[in-house]
Amino acid sequence: MNLSILIIEDEFLEAENLSIILKNAGHAVLGIAKSVDQAIGLINKSKPDIVLVDIVLKGDLNGIHLAHILNKKNIPFIFLSANSNATTLEQAIETKPYGFLVKPFREKELLIALNVAVYRYQKNIELISRQQKWLNGLLTSVIKMPGSKSDKILSLIRALTSFLPFDFIVIDTKLADKSDSVVYRYQRTGFDAYDKLDDKKKQSDGELNVADMNAARKKCNGSSNAHFLNGQDFIDTCALSPLLDKIRKTKKFTAVLWLPLLFRWDVDMGITFYRCGGERYTQDHLDLMVSMQDLLADVVDSIRKTSEDDGASEQFQPSKAPNQLLSPGIEGIIGNSPKLIEALDKVIQVAPFDNTVLILGETGVGKEGIVKAIHHLSPRKGRPLVKVNCAAIPVNLVESELFGHERGAFTGATERRVGRFEQANGGTLFLDEIGELPIEVQSKLLRALQEKEIERVGGRATIKTDVRIIAATNRNLLKEIAAGRFRMDLYYRINVFPIYLPPLRERREDIPALTEYFLQYYGRNIRAEAMSVSAAALNQLEDYSWPGNIRELQHLIERHVLQARSSRIEAFEMPDQMPGNEFIPTIEPEVKSYIEMDREHIISALKKANGKVSGRGGAAELLKLRPTTLTSKMKRLGITWPIANA
Numbered sequence: 254m255n256l257s258i259l260i261i262e263d264e265f266l267e268a269e270n271l272s273i274i275l276k277n278a279g280h281a282v283l284g285i286a287k288s289v290d291q292a293i294g295l296i297n298k299s300k301p302d303i304v305l306v307d308i309v310l311k312g313d314l315n316g317i318h319l320a321h322i323l324n325k326k327n328i329p330f331i332f333l334s335a336n337s338n339a340t341t342l343e344q345a346i347e348t349k350p351y352g353f354l355v356k357p358f359r360e361k362e363l364l365i366a367l368n369v370a371v372y373r374y375q376k377n378i379e380l381i382s383r384q385q386k387w388l389n390g391l392l393t394s395v396i397k398m399p400g401s402k403s404d405k406i407l408s409l410i411r412a413l414t415s416f417l418p419f420d421f422i423v424i425d426t427k428l429a430d431k432s433d434s435v436v437y438r439y440q441r442t443g444f445d446a447y448d449k450l451d452d453k454k455k456q457s458d459g460e461l462n463v464a465d466m467n468a469a470r471k472k473c474n475g476s477s478n479a480h481f482l483n484g485q486d487f488i489d490t491c492a493l494s495p496l497l498d499k500i501r502k503t504k505k506f507t508a509v510l511w512l513p514l515l516f517r518w519d520v521d522m523g524i525t526f527y528r529c530g531g532e533r534y535t536q537d538h539l540d541l542m543v544s545m546q547d548l549l550a551d552v553v554d555s556i557r558k559t560s561e562d563d564g565a566s567e568q569f570q571p572s573k574a575p576n577q578l579l580s581p582g583i584e585g586i587i588g589n590s591p592k593l594i595e596a597l598d599k600v601i602q603v604a605p606f607d608n609t610v611l612i613l614g615e616t617g618v619g620k621e622g623i624v625k626a627i628h629h630l631s632p633r634k635g636r637p638l639v640k641v642n643c644a645a646i647p648v649n650l651v652e653s654e655l656f657g658h659e660r661g662a663f664t665g666a667t668e669r670r671v672g673r674f675e676q677a678n679g680g681t682l683f684l685d686e687i688g689e690l691p692i693e694v695q696s697k698l699l700r701a702l703q704e705k706e707i708e709r710v711g712g713r714a715t716i717k718t719d720v721r722i723i724a725a726t727n728r729n730l731l732k733e734i735a736a737g738r739f740r741m742d743l744y745y746r747i748n749v750f751p752i753y754l755p756p757l758r759e760r761r762e763d764i765p766a767l768t769e770y771f772l773q774y775y776g777r778n779i780r781a782e783a784m785s786v787s788a789a790a791l792n793q794l795e796d797y798s799w800p801g802n803i804r805e806l807q808h809l810i811e812r813h814v815l816q817a818r819s820s821r822i823e824a825f826e827m828p829d830q831m832p833g834n835e836f837i838p839t840i841e842p843e844v845k846s847y848i849e850m851d852r853e854h855i856i857s858a859l860k861k862a863n864g865k866v867s868g869r870g871g872a873a874e875l876l877k878l879r880p881t882t883l884t885s886k887m888k889r890l891g892i893t894w895p896i897a898n899a
């Protein structure tokens with residue numbers, strides 16, 4: 254694919270070098286800008302397919318400022334950086350770059366990063382457009398649905414929840430200070446549970462009442478344009494008004510997204526979304542909501558016109574067993590912690606579409622349950638869900654397991670065998686423990702994902718496949734890449750939509766509900782009686798670190814139900830606390846691993862050059878770097894002689 258690329262780099266030689274590499278690879282270089290101002294000028298002349306941005310630039314504005322502008326213009330970018338300052342890197346990651354290269358990088362790495370960034374960008378655009386269509390359908394059905402005001406509001410809130418994270422939502426059916434202005438406020442209290450805040454009641458969490466909330470909201474939403482504020486920006490804006498500041502602190506709000514709605518010029522309406530921690534609002538969230546502005550205005554107007562339902566419940570709460578989730582397909586996933594809810598929201602967002610999903614998390618956190626939920630909530634639910642445990646298949650058989658083999662393909666292949674890809678045709682293929690897949694098979698898997706076709710081992714014919722891939726791993730794949738055990742291009746192909754499931758020790762709020770669930774389950778199945786636990790026993794469970802996560806909790810309860818002398822467990826026999834099998838999620842701190850990779854790359858060049866930095870055959874020559882650049886880089890990365898010679 255030939256791309257039009259813009260380079261933002263203030264080091265002349267580095268920029269020229271990049272330009273030559275890109276042109277040699279068949280890409281068009283639209284220009285080289287040394288500053289953010291120059292970059293904006295060039296972007297306004299012609300829109301590039303992708304921008305390579307150095308983070309540190311001469312002048313007041315740096316690459317991170319430019320990244321925010323590129324996000325608004327919907328132009329993908331890759332950061333190039335030699336700067337390992339933690340704060341800068343954190344800010345850079347928050348702009349959601351499509352790639353990150355730490356200088357010096359190899360030509361091949363640059364070209365792969367470009368390829369992957371464009372692929373991810375296209376997939377993102379596809380997902381957003383599918384989500385728009387889907388949301389459009391949901392909102393249209395809210396307008397058409399019969400029922401009360403509360404039913405309509407619940408349906409609207411449910412539809413929005415799947416696409417935009419929020420902990421608190423305010424729907425204004427009239428913004429102007431008119432007497433019949435009606436405002437609906439709901440606090441999200443669970444995956445599918447919302448509490449309505451009553452206009453007449455004082456709030457239980459302080460002296461804040463609805464009038465306070467209204468006054469503050471008007472200040473916060475001052476602008477008539479849709480916008481969002483996260484983190485420090487949100488704190489700074491709230492600090493301008495003592496009331497706003499108090500509300501932010503009392504309600505623990507961390508971000509806001511405001512969407513004004515205009516309807517036939519005479520009614521001003523709006524929706525405000527608030528977050529209390531968790532994921533931040535992004536330009537993608539705002540773009541999606543803005544694209545729905547007109548339709549949302551129709552929905553809110555239809556709510557305004559629907560008659561009030563007297564005595565309607567103030568809570569939208571699933572009526573099943575406590576903490577049992579209502580959504581079909583998600584049943585059986587127990588818990589109400591914000592971190593689990595965030596993961597489940599992602600499931601709902603991605604399930605209906607064919608996107609590849611990567612599920613990350615320690616062993617026993619419930620990754621397989623998430624895979625099943627995605628499959629059952631997708632249009633492929635009537636088709637097979639085929640699981641391959643990449644860690645459990647002997648290395649020499651993985652290829653034939655995945656792609657099948659022809660008769661006589663190898664010793665022992667006495668029959669033709671259909672592989673998992675073909676078995677999953679029309680359905681979902683779950684590649685569990687993908688981090689364990691032998692590197693030789695990874696390139697074949699990559700091809701199968703890219704071309705959507707496979708070849709059986711020993712066969713010549715290519716076979717078209719139609720499978721949705723969901724992969725899971727409890728390994729840190731970036732570490733695997735750094736160690737040369739996992740292909741970077743495959744990682745980016747599967748890491749299009751990551752879902753991170755946090756370990757149980759980070760969502761201890763879920764322990765009572767999980768305990769109750771397993772007690773009921775094993776009580777019924779093993780002893781045919783209802784089981785319970787004492788408060789002290791529950792405390793034991795809440796205090797433990799759970800290195801084996803939910804699986805470990807499940808097994809512990811099963812064992813105690815089996816051994817219990819009565820229907821009440823007074824105390825658990827707990828395992829000794831062991832250091833956890835710490836899993837570093839591979840979604841956010843990618844940069845650190847790039848730095849690690851970079852470090853290893855330099856060390857391996859130094860080893861190859863027998864520790865020689867400059868001159869013929871030296872590491873600088875191998876890395877195509879100036880010796881002075883290499884030495885300063887080594888200093889920054891903390892590479893010293895003994896390590897280099899190790």
Ligand SMILES: Nc1ncnc2c1ncn2[C@@H]1O[C@H](COP(=O)(O)OP(=O)(O)OP(=O)(O)O)[C@@H](O)[C@H]1O
Pocket residue numbers: 585586587588614615616617618619620621622623685726727767770803804807
């Ligand atoms: N939220 C939950 N509610 C109820 N049961 C759960 C939940 N999460 C996990 N479990 C149970 O815990 C056990 C382990 O879950 P699962 O096999 O999905 O974990 P995993 O992350 O895929 O582990 P591994 O990486 O070892 O394959 C299963 O029996 C599953 O039913």
